[in-house]
Amino acid sequence: MSYKSILLNLGIDGPIEPLALVGIDLARRFDARLIGFCAADAPLPVTMAPEGAAIAAELWEQSRDEIRQRLKDLRGKFENLVAGAVETDWRGAVESPDAAMARSSRLADLIVTGAAQGASTGDSYRAADPGSLVLRAGRPVLVVANGSASLPTGRVVVAWKDTREARRAVADAVPLMAMASEVTIAAVDRNPDDWIRDGVKDVARFLDGHGIKARTEILKSDDEGNRLVDFLASVRAELVVSGAYGHSRLREWVFGGVTRSLLDEVWLNRLMSS
Template structure:
């Protein structure tokens, strides 16, 4: 089992080289095909009747500028990949998040940059990872901005016995298989037999895939702070976690 096709999403305003370098290296390790992708669009200006024609012309000009950006991004993508892996470029004049969610059907894994804060601030030119992970139906690997490698020496699974966590663990099996160390940690206010049993089952599931994992229980009422402390102390490279829509 492994990732056969990896999709790397590039925001039209970059950066390009670090993320493509990291994605190319990961594709090489998995002997996977790499798809470079970018989507962006221009907002249609709202004006009165008199300015309608002018607004339409301005919109078309902005879209032509985006198309020129796509060409530059493709050149940069192909220069970095440089035949190291089987690669393909795709772009779309579309909402970035919706475009990426549609392209996700072609890949086993999506790689993209982290956004600045909860949202990117420009839904026409950049993706919000939080939105993508809920729409794409594929695992999402979020790289810190500027990172040109995706180290997976130490991987931590942030475990809760939920549908989202179970799906995340299963999707991450290829990545966990190449990790040097794997930890599964659950942060709870109080330990019970249900939790111990679920951790034991996760450990057994991973062992069946040839992955040796250590399991941990951290008792703390401040789950986010406790998890971050665990990650820092263990110098974790990658965190595997489920995602939910908190507004639902």
């Protein structure tokens, strides 16, 4: 069980080096092909006067030409950073980052991205929305800690909840957890019962079948998100594995509380599946 194709989502406004170094390192570890990806578009200028339509269209095309040049420059920087260390490919697009990313996810076993603003959308013309990425890609998404140029995987915590999303995340993260020196399965509940305890034990048994030894931790709290984050800090977690929960409201993604809490903790490396 491994990742053989990694899609690296690079922001058009850079810098790309820290995230690119993470992608290169992962591609080396798994002998995977690394696909550099970047997409952006320009909003069509709004004009009320008919005579302004031609000028608006010209300005719009100029902005898109600037994006095309930026994509060309980023491709060159990406290829220079890789310098033949791993097999690579490149995908650049002048279109909505969300749409382009969702389509390109079919190429990959794993998507690697940053999310400097956490769960916030930011400029949807210049960056893929983390909600769209995690909840629409159909692939595990590794959200790298802000500014990090490496991915330590010594201490991994599974944020367990007995849901389809969490089960998917555990299976998707097996290749990374196989590299860990310490794996903890943590569940938070206000009134932990035997159902929850049996659940974490079953996850530990599943991982054991893949040669991964894990301990279990039941955390009692009414505030699931904050208690989990506190626990992650206390054990100095280097990667957290979780399901992602949310739904679309018009063009915005509305997250469940724990998913938002984890996305907003930009110091964490987070592998999420939905």
